[in-house]
Amino acid sequence: MRHVFTFAVAPILLLVVGCAKAPTDKLAAAEQAVTEARTAGAADYMAEDFAKIEGMLANAKTEIAQQNDKVAVLRDYEKAEQFLVAAQTESARVMGEVGKKKEEMKAAAIQAHRDAQAAVKTAQQLVAKAPVGKDRAALEAIKADVRGLNASLTEVAAALEAGDYKAAQSKAKAIQDKSHSVSAEIQSALAKTGAAKGQKSALAKKK
């Protein structure tokens, strides 16, 4: 009887007690946490941290797959569970930080957009005052430039809409800088025209 227990029942008991189960619940929870972090913008605003989290999740899945390939009694999911816990913990940390970073970036991008709009508007107003008939080619080129800058503002708006605040801010800054250059060019031309008119009057008086 003792031999029957030893050679029949004991192995069965060992199999039942010794088989580890794949951490499917923890995997689902970790995947959910990573998805939430991605949705919150972690991939854009905390790219490195998010890459680390994705790496942990990938490692966990690889480890689970490797363990699943083994004989049931030899499976050990402890390492996989460590990765899943780490992924979930890191996701929670990133979720706590990314919102603030995103809002900061958004505010900066919106302000840059406003600054660019103001600069383009100034350039448009100066174009309206630009001396007609003097250097027509330069005037036509400046008009085309201002039209181009105005059109580029729509790209900034589109980037803001898409939540790509880095692209929006850098584009807006570039538009603002170029608008200032165009405005300076027109103001220089206006100044020359003013000087020329003064010279012309002086010459007319001499005649």
Added chain:
Amino acid sequence: MSLTTTVRAALSIVAMTWWLVAGLSACVQNAPPELLQAVEALDRQLVEVQGAEFAPEEYARFVDRWVAVKGRLLAEEDVIHWPWEADPLVTDLHELQEDGRRAAATAAQRKEAKRLEAQARLSVMEQRLRVFDGLIDQMGSRVVLGQRPIETKVLVSQARSLLEQGLYARSLRAVQEASRLLEVQSALLNAELGRYADASKVEMWRRMAQRTVEWSRAHGAAAIVVSKADRLLTLYRNGRRAVSYPVRLGFNGVLEKRYQGDGATPEGQYWVIKKRDRGQTQFYRALLLDYPNSEDRRRFQLARTAGAIPAESFIGGQIEIHGKEDMFLSQTLGCVMLDNREIDAVFEATAVGTPVTIVGAMNVTNAVALALAGIERVGEDQDAEGADVQDVVEASAVEGS
């Protein structure tokens, strides 16, 4: 049992207990906090140097091992070991620290190489743009390109901003897009102005001019030839060159005239149909030409039918050779403009019925063709400079290794 025996037994028990406790204490795991902090600092450093982007394999290995070590710390593994044995957890932490340092160094080096590459490509692009702008101004064809020049400049400026923020991949993409726009502009210029470099077209223009000169010889009268690329008006008397004057053209002068308001100066064989003297024109003195002639009308109709020009456009007219209303006037709306002293000479030498031939160029090495060749070289130089950029990047990689 005697008292002595009892005391000896008690002391033995105490000593054994003490040894047992001491032995166990010596074996209890305690990861040195400064070592843990050092590894955590490396973890943060790897995030700062963008380890996942610039050293993905090394970073993945570090994270893999770091997570495993942290798991062991939490599970309090390796609690007991003999004091004379090396602590496996401490050993692993030291190895992890070395791994982390190597990964951080690799990431930092590759990041620096990327920065150098982005910087070099941006500098090349900025130089290309400067040269391109200069050539466009030389041709007087800026208006042809519309909004594209400013869009290109905005992209290059954006690339500079992205580089300064450490967003090297994005900066490179912006440079790539700017380069593409530059190629679009080059193609547009070639489409509009390539005829200035076309030997057969230039030969046709030369023959037109030659016919006018022969007419002057045959009739013993004056004739005028205007070369747009050279911005030069030449007065012929009796088939001989008498004098040449620099001229100013329309604000889009070098283009082929298509419709009223396009700023182009027409090309073709015309005649002076009216002379407007002082008081009869706002431009001091003027010679009115018979533009549009039958060939101009034919071309205009074809272009309108093909949809190449706006349906509501007009062919225009009132093309003159005239003086200056204003000493500061730089271009015309399509006419040929001279200084007033020079228009005096031309006005006196010509009459109604004087032939005026306006051509694009008189030789293939004209200013527009040379500028187009320069633009093509700007594109070719990009490939050579790309190789130079690669050398800079590889040199920095060698220095860092």
